Amino acid sequence: MNRKAVRTLFICALIYLPLQYAIVGIVGYYDAEPWPAFVFPGFKSVHVYDDGFEIKRTVIDVETLHRQRSLDMSPQEFFPEIPLSQIPGFIRTHFSGDEAVQQISDEGRAWLHIRATEIAGFSPNTMHIIELTEYYRQTEEGTVLDMALETGRISLQF
Amino acid sequence: MSFKQRFDNWIFNSFTVSAEGLALFRIFASLFILLFLIPGMGMGHFGFLASLPNHFYAPSPGPLRIFDGFPPLVFFQLVHTILVISLFAMLAGYFTKWASLITGISILILQGFIYSIGKVNHEIVVPLVPIIMAFSNWGYAYSVDSMRKKKTRNPESWPLTLLALFVAFMMFTAGFPKILGGWLDPSTQAAQGHLFNQFFIRERQALLAGWAVGFNNVVFWEMLDWLTILFEIGFIAALFKASWFRLFVGFAVVFHFSTMMTLNIAFLPNFLAYAVFLNWENVYSAIRSQYVRFSGITGIKSGKRAVILFSGLVLLIFLPLKWLSSRNITLSQTDLMFHEFVLVTAAFVFVLFIGVKKW
Numbered sequence: 001m002n003r004k005a006v007r008t009l010f011i012c013a014l015i016y017l018p019l020q021y022a023i024v025g026i027v028g029y030y031d032a033e034p035w036p037a038f039v040f041p042g043f044k045s046v047h048v049y050d051d052g053f054e055i056k057r058t059v060i061d062v063e064t065l066h067r068q069r070s071l072d073m074s075p076q077e078f079f080p081e082i083p084l085s086q087i088p089g090f091i092r093t094h095f096s097g098d099e100a101v102q103q104i105s106d107e108g109r110a111w112l113h114i115r116a117t118e119i120a121g122f123s124p125n126t127m128h129i130i131e132l133t134e135y136y137r138q139t140e141e142g143t144v145l146d147m148a149l150e151t152g153r154i155s156l157q158f
Numbered sequence: 159m160s161f162k163q164r165f166d167n168w169i170f171n172s173f174t175v176s177a178e179g180l181a182l183f184r185i186f187a188s189l190f191i192l193l194f195l196i197p198g199m200g201m202g203h204f205g206f207l208a209s210l211p212n213h214f215y216a217p218s219p220g221p222l223r224i225f226d227g228f229p230p231l232v233f234f235q236l237v238h239t240i241l242v243i244s245l246f247a248m249l250a251g252y253f254t255k256w257a258s259l260i261t262g263i264s265i266l267i268l269q270g271f272i273y274s275i276g277k278v279n280h281e282i283v284v285p286l287v288p289i290i291m292a293f294s295n296w297g298y299a300y301s302v303d304s305m306r307k308k309k310t311r312n313p314e315s316w317p318l319t320l321l322a323l324f325v326a327f328m329m330f331t332a333g334f335p336k337i338l339g340g341w342l343d344p345s346t347q348a349a350q351g352h353l354f355n356q357f358f359i360r361e362r363q364a365l366l367a368g369w370a371v372g373f374n375n376v377v378f379w380e381m382l383d384w385l386t387i388l389f390e391i392g393f394i395a396a397l398f399k400a401s402w403f404r405l406f407v408g409f410a411v412v413f414h415f416s417t418m419m420t421l422n423i424a425f426l427p428n429f430l431a432y433a434v435f436l437n438w439e440n441v442y443s444a445i446r447s448q449y450v451r452f453s454g455i456t457g458i459k460s461g462k463r464a465v466i467l468f469s470g471l472v473l474l475i476f477l478p479l480k481w482l483s484s485r486n487i488t489l490s491q492t493d494l495m496f497h498e499f500v501l502v503t504a505a506f507v508f509v510l511f512i513g514v515k516k517w
Contacts, residue, residue, distance in 0.1 A: 089277025
C-alpha cells in the first residue's frame with residue numbers, strides 16, 4: 001500500500017471507530033449488540049443496593065406432574081456444552097420473559113425435553129426458569145447472604 | 159512541523175520493526191493461535207451448535223442474520239480445516255499475506271456462529287491481529303516466501319500503529335460505560351460487586367478469589383474502580399507515543415493478571431494483541447547472540463538457527479501446556495484453564511522483569 005492509501009485508511013479508521021461505537025450503542029439498546037464490532041465488554045453494572053450487593057441467579061427446575069419428581073440445577077449444569085462466559089447471555093436471550101419462552105418452537109421444546117430427561121433421569125412435564133435475586137451484606141465475620149428473593153418464574157410445559 | 163507531517167510521523171514512525179523481529183512474532187502468533195486461540199472448544203462444541211434447533215439460533219445484528227439456523231457440522235469442520243491449513247502456511251511464511259487474511263476471516267466465521275447462540279464474547283482481536291499484520295509483510299524473512307525468491311515488499315510498521323489505535327479505542331469502550339454505570343460513585347464499589355457475582359453465581363472461586371471476597375476495605379475497592387477507569391480510558395492518550403503505549407500494554411498485563419487472580423477471568427485473546435508491541439527485534443538479537451556465544455557460528459546461518467531455536471523453544475513450552483490443559487487439568491472451583499493460568503502468569507512475570515530492568 002502506498003503512503004496515500006495508508007493515510008486514507010487511518011482517516012477512515014479514525015472516523016469509523018467512534019461511529020461504529022455509536023451504532024453499537026443505538027442498535028444494542030433497541031435490539032442486541034451488533035457483531036462484528038470493535039468493542040470490549042463494559043461490565044457496566046455495579047451490583048449495589050443500600051450498603052450491600054445485589055446479584056441475580058438463574059435456576060432451572062424440572063418436574064413431573066404434581067411434582068412427584070423434581071430436580072433443580074444451574075444453567076451451566078443444564079447446558080454444559082456452552083462456555084460459562086456465554087451462559088448468562090444465552091439464558092437472557094432465550095428464557096427471559098414469558099413471551100420469549102412460550103414462543104419456543106415445537107422442535108425447540110422437544111430438544112429441551114430430551115435434554116431435561118437425559119440430565120434428570122426422568123421424563124419431566126414442566127420446566128421452570130426461576131430468577132432469584134440474592135442480597136449479600138458484609139459483616140465482621142465476612143460476606144453473608146442476607147436474603148434471596150424469587151423475582152421471576154417462567155414455566156414451559158412439555 | 160505541519161499537521162500532515164505530524165500525522166504521517168505518527169502513522170509511519172511511531173513503532174520500529176525489523177524483518178527478523180516480525181518473523182519471530184509471526185511464528186509466535188501462529189503457534190499461539192493454533193494451540194490456544196482457535197475459536198470454540200473443539201469438534202464437540204461445533205457438534206453441539208450444529209445440533210441445536212433453529213429456534214436457538216440468535217445471531218447479533220450483522221452479517222450472520224442472513225442465515226436461518228446453525229450450519230451442519232461439516233461446515234464447521236471445513237472452516238476449521240481451512241483455518242488450520244492457513245495457520246500452518248502463516249507459520250511457514252508461505253503466501254504469508256493471503257494465509258494471514260484467510261486465517262483472520264476463518265476465525266471471524268467460526269466466532270460469528272459460536273456467538274449466534276445469543277451472546278457475543280469480545281475476542282475480535284484474535285482475527286484482527288493476523289488481518290492487520292498481513293500488511294506488515296511479516297513473511298519477509300525466515301519464510302518459504304523469502305526462500306522462493308518471490309518478490310516481497312519491505313516490512314512496514316504502520317500496521318502496529320493501526321492495531322494500537324484499535325486496541326486503545328476498544329479499551330476506551332470498556333471504560334466509558336463504567337463511568338455511565340456509576341463506577342466513579344464513592345458509594346458503589348463496583349469491582350467488588352463483580353467479584354461477588356463471579357464468586358457466588360459463576361462459582362469462580364480459585365486462586366485469590368476467596369481472600370478477595372473476605373477483604374472488605376471500602377477505600378481499596380473504590381480506588382480499584384477509579385484506577386480501572388483511568389487505565390481503560392487512558393489508553394487513548396497513550397496512542398500519542400509508542401513508549402507510553404508500551405507502558406499501558408504493561409499495565410494491561412498487570413490488570414489481567416489481577417482479574418485472573420481474583421475474578422478467575424484470563425482474557426487470553428487480548429495477549430495476542432499485546433504481544434505485537436513487544437520489541438521482537440530485541441528478542442531476536444538476544445537469542446542470536448546467545449546462539450553465537452554457545453556455538454561460535456556467525457553470519458546468516460546463526461540468524462536462521464536462532465529462529466529455529468526460538469520456534470523450538472516456543473513449541474517446547476506450548477505443546478506440553480496444551481497437552482496438560484487438554485487433560486482437563488483445571489484449577490478446582492473455577493473454569494479457568496491451566497494454560498490460561500500459566501500463560502497470563504508468565505506474561506505478568508515477564509512484564510515485572512522488564513519493569514525492574516528499566517527502573
